[in-house]
Amino acid sequence: MKYPKTISTSLFLCFLYIIYAFYLRQGHVVNVYEHTEYIENFERECKSTVVLVENVPLSRYAQKKMWAKYSDTISEKSHPLSHICDDILFLENITERADDPGDNDYWMGENQYCLNGIFGKDKCISKEHQLFTIRIKGWPEDENVGVIDKKPIYIHFIDYGE
Structure with missing residues (x-):
């Protein structure tokens, strides 16, 4: 009758992995890329920063902790949020073949x-691998996650298909 002990051990290990995957795993920033483009609506140059992440946390709670862990490093290197039109986008680092080879010439x-x-x-x-954005101007459902240059910054979680 070793089966009940084996099953309970397996269930316990599954439980520990779920806790790790959803709450403890904080991801690892692989690279940070920046792009500046003139946006007519704002009548100025706006900075788009993309942060590539591996070992992506599964829960929003852990993703916020990942932002907290890497925010100083990202902000010190490039000052990515200096205007209301600037944003930081976190993407899971999974590349695929381009749908249209001409898209390689675009951000x-x-x-x-x-x-x-x-x-x-x-x-x-793929845009399916978008995680969240950090920006100065938030939407009503966004959560304040800090301050940069005396301006509040917000996290917006992306559900692809929105």
């Missing part, structure tokens, strides 16, 4: 982020 295509060909020829990251 963002229709369904993928190609980052001006930074991943190599015909490689992009």
Whole structure:
């Protein structure tokens, strides 16, 4: 009758992995890329920063902790949030073949982020791998996660298909 002990041990290990995957795993920032583009609505240059992450946390709680862990490093390197139109986008670092090879010449295509060909020829990251954005101006459902230059910053979680 070793089965009940084996089953309970297996269930306990599954429980520990779920706790780790959803709450303790905080991800690892692989690279940070920036792009500046003139946006007519704001009549100025706006900075788009993309942060590539591996070992992505599964819960929003853990993703907020990941932002807290890496926010100083990201902010010190590039000052990515200096105007209301600037944003920081966190993406899971999973590349795929470009839907349209011409998209490699652009920062963002229709369904993928190609980052001006930074991943190599015909490689992009699907918008399905978007995690969250950090920005100065939040939407009503966004949560305040800090202050940069005396301005509050907000986290917006992305559900692809919104």
